Amino acid sequence: MRNGCDTTRKRQAFLHIAGLLNHELGITPLLFGSLGLEKRLHTDLNADDIDILIPETYLADGWGKLVSLMEADGYALFDAEEHAFRKAEICAAYASIEGLVPFADVDIQQIPMITENGVDYYLLTLPDYLKVYEASAKDGYRKNVKHKQDQNKIDLIKKAITYLSDPCGASSLPFWKTKAVRIPDPLKIIRDDEYRLNKTAYEDCSDEPYFKLIHRMRDWREPMLPDGFRLTDIGIDDFARHIGVCYEEGGISETDLQEYKNHPVYDPFLWVAVKDELTGKTVATGIAELDARIGEGVLEWIQVSPTYRGKGLGAYLVNELLSRLKGKADFVTVSGKIKNRTNPLKLYENCGFSEKVIWHVVCVKP
Numbered sequence: 001m002r003n004g005c006d007t008t009r010k011r012q013a014f015l016h017i018a019g020l021l022n023h024e025l026g027i028t029p030l031l032f033g034s035l036g037l038e039k040r041l042h043t044d045l046n047a048d049d050i051d052i053l054i055p056e057t058y059l060a061d062g063w064g065k066l067v068s069l070m071e072a073d074g075y076a077l078f079d080a081e082e083h084a085f086r087k088a089e090i091c092a093a094y095a096s097i098e099g100l101v102p103f104a105d106v107d108i109q110q111i112p113m114i115t116e117n118g119v120d121y122y123l124l125t126l127p128d129y130l131k132v133y134e135a136s137a138k139d140g141y142r143k144n145v146k147h148k149q150d151q152n153k154i155d156l157i158k159k160a161i162t163y164l165s166d167p168c169g170a171s172s173l174p175f176w177k178t179k180a181v182r183i184p185d186p187l188k189i190i191r192d193d194e195y196r197l198n199k200t201a202y203e204d205c206s207d208e209p210y211f212k213l214i215h216r217m218r219d220w221r222e223p224m225l226p227d228g229f230r231l232t233d234i235g236i237d238d239f240a241r242h243i244g245v246c247y248e249e250g251g252i253s254e255t256d257l258q259e260y261k262n263h264p265v266y267d268p269f270l271w272v273a274v275k276d277e278l279t280g281k282t283v284a285t286g287i288a289e290l291d292a293r294i295g296e297g298v299l300e301w302i303q304v305s306p307t308y309r310g311k312g313l314g315a316y317l318v319n320e321l322l323s324r325l326k327g328k329a330d331f332v333t334v335s336g337k338i339k340n341r342t343n344p345l346k347l348y349e350n351c352g353f354s355e356k357v358i359w360h361v362v363c364v365k366p
Helices: 007-025 033-041 063-072 097-104 126-136 140-145 147-165 175-180 192-197 236-246 254-262 313-325 344-350
Strands: 030-032 050-054 076-079 084-087 090-096 113-116 119-123 187-191 206-215 229-231 271-276 282-291 296-304 331-337 354-363
Touching: 007 033, 007 050, 007 063, 007 090, 007 119, 030 033, 033 050, 033 119, 033 126, 033 147, 050 097, 063 076, 090 097, 097 126, 126 147, 147 175, 175 282, 187 192, 192 354, 206 344, 236 254, 236 271, 236 282, 236 296, 271 313, 282 313, 296 313, 296 344, 313 331, 313 344, 331 344, 344 354
Parallel strands: 030 119, 050 090, 296 331
Antiparallel strands: 030 050, 076 084, 084 090, 113 119, 187 354, 206 331, 206 354, 229 271, 271 282, 282 296
16 A cells, blocks of 8 residues: 655644544554654654554444544545555554454553654554564565565664663664764774774774763752853854864864754754853853654763863753753763863763763774
């Protein structure tokens, strides 16, 4: 049932249908299939249609009510056996949520519910999605027709699950960058335990060690802005300018910082600037990101002007961004250079980050 409708319209159509099911029939549906996995991973998987799971009773005794509801909203039933409806380029098909139990051993009582724009619906966890796609891979039709697509999804799910099990040890990068960022030759990023085992192989290579830490968001300090300073609104040009003043190796250009707005993890609420009330100068800036698909917050560009260091502004930035991420992120990661005279590692550990893993950026000579 492939159609040309883009993913955004499909998601909007699902929310509309789910809202009707909530209010008219008292049903909390489950967003299933590729569209549901897209939502869980915030990754475009080119979903064919909208797969919706509901209690079996509405596909039997309550079927007439469901058909009437869909038809009243402009949908036409075009495949009764598949419980499938179409409106223009949108296809929506229903199936039984109870069927997940024998098919993939999913505990349907433990599926988390999401509320989005006032609409309630269920969404499988990544481990449950893995069960579903591994079970689907054994199905004759999908094995023959969609094996490659399903295997790609299985690989993506496994990658996310592996990262979540150990965010600091699984990758030196935040999860969203593991797919978006290509490490150029001749650089290699090697975890410390592997580096130590093969240290002789890298004796002639340059080595820049980095730390990666995590904050589990179980306990954090209330942000306290020191006297004489206050939050301020500044533009991207001023963020770039301030980072350049603070960063010993050139910082980031305004153009590159502008590109952050195009990242899927961009959130303007997570850009913070502090100014000196006496001089009016921007003296501290911090940027964080939110990868909502896996609940990861990421701290980036925590900078304090050189002459204002030691006044508690760095700790304020970190705690302020943690407070803004509370309730949105399940955990927050941060990384930085070990050989940094400002000692950011100590700052982050003092703010509750832990589980340090060292990564080596090695430049391999040809």
